[in-house]
Amino acid sequence: MIAQSFEPKSFWMSTQSYTPSKTLQKDIFVDVAIVGGGFTGLSSAFHLKKSEPEIKIALLESQIIGYGASGRNAGFNMTLFGLTMSFTAIRFGRTKAREAHVYMERAVDTLHSLVKGLKIDCDYEHPGFLRVATSEKYKKRILHEIELVNSLGIKGIEWINKEKLSEQVKSPNYLGAWLEPRCGLLNPAKLSWGWKSIIESMGVHVFENTSVIEISKDRDKLCLLTSNGKVYADKIVLATNAYSHLIPELKQKQVPVWTYIVLTEPLNQKHFAEICWKNRQGIEDARNLVHYYRLTADNRILMGGRDVSFAYDLDTNLDINSDTFNLLEKDVLQTFPILKGIKFTHRWGGPVSVPVDLAPAMGYLGDKRVVYSLGCLGHGVSLTHLNGCTVSDLILDRKTDLTDVFFVNRKTIPWPPNPIRHLAAQAILGYMHLEDKIFDPKE
Numbered sequence: 001m002i003a004q005s006f007e008p009k010s011f012w013m014s015t016q017s018y019t020p021s022k023t024l025q026k027d028i029f030v031d032v033a034i035v036g037g038g039f040t041g042l043s044s045a046f047h048l049k050k051s052e053p054e055i056k057i058a059l060l061e062s063q064i065i066g067y068g069a070s071g072r073n074a075g076f077n078m079t080l081f082g083l084t085m086s087f088t089a090i091r092f093g094r095t096k097a098r099e100a101h102v103y104m105e106r107a108v109d110t111l112h113s114l115v116k117g118l119k120i121d122c123d124y125e126h127p128g129f130l131r132v133a134t135s136e137k138y139k140k141r142i143l144h145e146i147e148l149v150n151s152l153g154i155k156g157i158e159w160i161n162k163e164k165l166s167e168q169v170k171s172p173n174y175l176g177a178w179l180e181p182r183c184g185l186l187n188p189a190k191l192s193w194g195w196k197s198i199i200e201s202m203g204v205h206v207f208e209n210t211s212v213i214e215i216s217k218d219r220d221k222l223c224l225l226t227s228n229g230k231v232y233a234d235k236i237v238l239a240t241n242a243y244s245h246l247i248p249e250l251k252q253k254q255v256p257v258w259t260y261i262v263l264t265e266p267l268n269q270k271h272f273a274e275i276c277w278k279n280r281q282g283i284e285d286a287r288n289l290v291h292y293y294r295l296t297a298d299n300r301i302l303m304g305g306r307d308v309s310f311a312y313d314l315d316t317n318l319d320i321n322s323d324t325f326n327l328l329e330k331d332v333l334q335t336f337p338i339l340k341g342i343k344f345t346h347r348w349g350g351p352v353s354v355p356v357d358l359a360p361a362m363g364y365l366g367d368k369r370v371v372y373s374l375g376c377l378g379h380g381v382s383l384t385h386l387n388g389c390t391v392s393d394l395i396l397d398r399k400t401d402l403t404d405v406f407f408v409n410r411k412t413i414p415w416p417p418n419p420i421r422h423l424a425a426q427a428i429l430g431y432m433h434l435e436d437k438i439f440d441p442k443e
């Protein structure tokens, strides 16, 4: 059974065939139940099994592995935590901003070494990352961020000027860039499905098309109700990220926000010669509502970002936004005019998890039997992989350098109920748009 019906969810899901595991059909007893088959759930299962090979784990996914953001993202393995480092420093202070960055560096390195060490076939490349300045004001913003990075004693990020940048990649819009060689790129659906094979080979029981409808206490255990069976567990991991508002206890910790992607046909020799994307780095600009773009393994350009959508209430499917898709296609041509006439072959969207203060949160929920992790925004590919290790330490009740990090067990600011929540979200978005317009009036 190939996941045909999920191919429209992202181009990545059409790059490999996939056979889902069975649906849960009876009551079972486990030590740990993991809800959610994205990178958070998968890496939590992996790290738990690695630490305690005898532990009995069931991972329950309502659709298929990678159905959420993990199978649809742009595949940047990168160090950004929250919105920007300046914003994190304002919200949490300079020391914690540094701590967050160090955690993210470790996250990027962890993912890179796991992919290499376990030989996960996910088209991994390690070309580095560029944050490009597309106006004088954005140049100032990036230079300010680099100053902050330097003042915090962080190494490995430098400014390259317009001329040097044009030796890496050419666009009439670029005035220079933040260069960060530590980062990589990958195919996220292949990575998700690669993880599934690994954790199954370690003895994790994976159930797909198995939605957890309700969680309660029963027979001294936690009981997860699904359509065709119950899972009795001593402990639970809620790895539901942008879908967490559907779980009553997590409802106010985050809202789902949709971001969109368009994809071109493969570039030809002439395009390559002209754009000269020599080192194939992943690229973002410095807008509040960033554009993110990269080359795929078969040399298409993937571009996402620009605008986002909020659901008013419990909707979990705002995957299509024709206006944003159309504008993104124009943005590709505006960035690389040589591509005039190129065909766009794919469009998709996916949800990211956004707490009020735009920073991740994880920890115990109520008592130590339930651990949650959410709020990765659009930068969770690396983060979720290290968070899986942190989740494992929390579940095993081990105090480690990871569980000591400031955003573990932090007090989150609750999103207010609707309609105030929706108005607040629209106001934040409106402000971001306005500032982007001021920073680059030609947009």
Ligand SMILES: Cc1cc2nc3c(=O)[nH]c(=O)nc-3n(C[C@H](O)[C@H](O)[C@H](O)COP(=O)(O)OP(=O)(O)OC[C@H]3O[C@@H](n4cnc5c(N)ncnc54)[C@H](O)[C@@H]3O)c2cc1C
Residues within 6 Å of the ligand: 035, 036, 037, 038, 039, 040, 041, 060, 061, 062, 063, 064, 065, 066, 067, 068, 069, 070, 071, 072, 073, 074, 075, 076, 077, 078, 210, 211, 212, 213, 239, 240, 241, 242, 243, 246, 259, 260, 261, 292, 304, 349, 350, 351, 352, 373, 376, 377, 378, 379, 380, 381, 382, 383, 384
């Ligand atoms: C379009 C897009 C582009 C992005 N680009 C990047 C990028 O380039 N780099 C980067 O670092 N980050 C990026 N991100 C963010 C990144 O993809 C996420 O932060 C990360 O994948 C989150 O992983 P997760 O496992 O926490 O959540 P998810 O992958 O969303 O997994 C949650 C899973 O839980 C399941 N679930 C929910 N409720 C239930 C239930 N009741 N029962 C059973 N299962 C349930 C869902 O079906 C889902 O599969 C992007 C996100 C999107 C949407």
